[in-house]
Amino acid sequence: MDSNPNSPLLTSNDAVKNGHFTGDVKDSPPITGVNDFFVQFGIESKKLWYLAGPAIFTVFCQYSLGAVTQTFAGHVGTLDLAAFSIENSVIGGFSYGIMVGMGSALETLCGQAYGAGQVDMLGIYMQRSWVILFITSLILISAYIFATPLLLFIGQTEEISHASGKMALWMIPQLFAYAFNHPMAKFLQAQSKIMVMAYISTVTLVLHVFFSWLFMLKLGWGLWGGAIVLNASWWFIVIAQFVYIVSGTCGRAWSGFSCDAFTNLWGFVKLSFASAIMLCLETWYFMALVLFAGYLKNAEIAVDALSICTNILGAAIMLALGFNAAVSVRVSNELGASHPRTAKFSVVVVTISSFFVGVLLAIILVIFRHEYPSLFSNNLEVQQVVYALTPLLATCLIINNIQPALSGVAIGAGWQAAIAYINIACYYIFGVPLGLALGFAANWGVKGIWIGMLTGTIVQTLILIWICYRTNWDKEASLAVKRIRQWSGKKEVAGEQQKY
Structure with missing residues (x-):
């Protein structure tokens, strides 16, 4: 084992536990068949x-x-x-x-x-x-x-x-x-x-x-x-x-x-600020949905119905935030340990897992679509609007389970600044204008606003999937080593070659 205390190949008792390994443990082997995929999927899922x-x-x-x-x-x-x-x-x-x-x-x-x-x-x-x-x-x-x-x-x-x-x-x-x-x-x-x-x-x-x-x-x-x-x-x-x-x-x-x-506080501020922009743009996006509904003709009914839907969505997002935290840890740990294949497979597993969790929640919602609106409101008009919005809410449950998980991948890999620009384009340049156009110009009301803004989320999610698919994970592992040395103030080991 490498005896250099600054080496990225160091293994410590703190780091080798609960299924997490660093350094002297090799990267996961390539997957060669269906059975191998399911075995590795089970290990990573655990x-x-x-x-x-x-x-x-x-x-x-x-x-x-x-x-x-x-x-x-x-x-x-x-x-x-x-x-x-x-x-x-x-x-x-x-x-x-x-x-x-x-x-x-x-x-x-x-x-x-x-x-x-x-x-x-x-x-x-x-x-x-x-x-x-x-x-x-x-x-x-x-x-x-x-x-x-x-x-x-x-x-x-x-x-x-x-x-x-x-x-x-x-x-x-x-x-x-x-x-x-x-x-x-x-x-x-x-x-x-x-x-x-x-x-x-x-x-x-x-x-x-x-x-x-x-x-x-x-x-x-x-x-x-x-x-x-x-x-x-x-x-x-x-x-x-x-x-x-x-x-x-x-x-x-x-x-x-x-x-x-x-x-090195200024560099830390820049990364922190990029992280804040990325996450806040996502959080404020659906706050804007309720805000825009307040300008509709029958605003009280629209806002009440949307509040019910967003409360359900907010509860479901707790599951997604768990995936967000988990995959952020898995990707960052494995990139830091120079395990690019394991990091990449973590992305695959969390995307598939969050998709199926979202589908399960959507199915439960659709099954009880006639019953759940009355749990939140006694107003029949509000109940009818909520019922009409159920297909959109079910779609949101699926997309909003995948999207936070992919955001966790971005955080683990250190892509916050790039994702912030993507969020601005998909949410506020594309999604919001489309929602306002469908809601007010096309007179689709609250459903039009939500369809437009949901489309922005779908586009952003597809872009994140494409980015993860196209990423050179070997390069990301090398960048992680460079980032660790940069932030720790360590000098590169003499004679060590890094490829970027």
């Missing part, structure tokens, strides 16, 4: 689901924190529900999307460094991300401070704007929790330590439900009590993850605080 299962559960628990607070706010009062809903979806949702995007740069860097055996760099990368996300939080805090005028500007009522603005001020601690949580989540995720995140999120959710009931309803503190509990829940996740990291369970990945965290 690795993917080992990561995806806890990731899905973690996303569900953390997503439920806001949903629980919103549910209790509905029992406090109508204005309280509206205030929290607007703050959580507009101000909080906007900030959350940016912070997740900025933090996702670590998925590329930590994943590839871990795969290459350069485990000691993970802690430094995480600290750099803390610095950048903390500064980002200081910038985003203005959205919380000036939430009331911002909400008035976009057309919210004065009463709701003032109530939401007050709630936004109370939720500033949550913003800074995001800044520390997301880098730690990516740090642990790169090492396949996702199960501990699931445990922490489960305990947090149980405590959150109890204390939300106690403070908001039993003690009668209302939204103020809800803000206290929600902030405390997110900081509990941060502190619990930090204690786990510094307790020695991550080995060489955490060796303490380092001044190196303040070096």
